[in-house]
Amino acid sequence: MTIFKKTKNVNQCPYCAGQGYFQLRLGGSETCSCCSGSGKK
Numbered sequence: 001m002t003i004f005k006k007t008k009n010v011n012q013c014p015y016c017a018g019q020g021y022f023q024l025r026l027g028g029s030e031t032c033s034c035c036s037g038s039g040k041k
């Protein structure tokens with residue numbers, strides 16, 4: 001029985017993976033509206 005502790009990304013924004021912005025396919029980036037660019041939850 002294996003238990004995975006998911007504590008690594010607990011404080012990261014789930015939408016931008018802690019980056020604070022989205023990388024757009026067309027080029028450039030867009031600030032994450034969920035965390036306002038902080039990358040934290």
Ligand SMILES: [Zn+2]
Nearest residue numbers: 013016032035
């Ligand atoms: Zn975010």
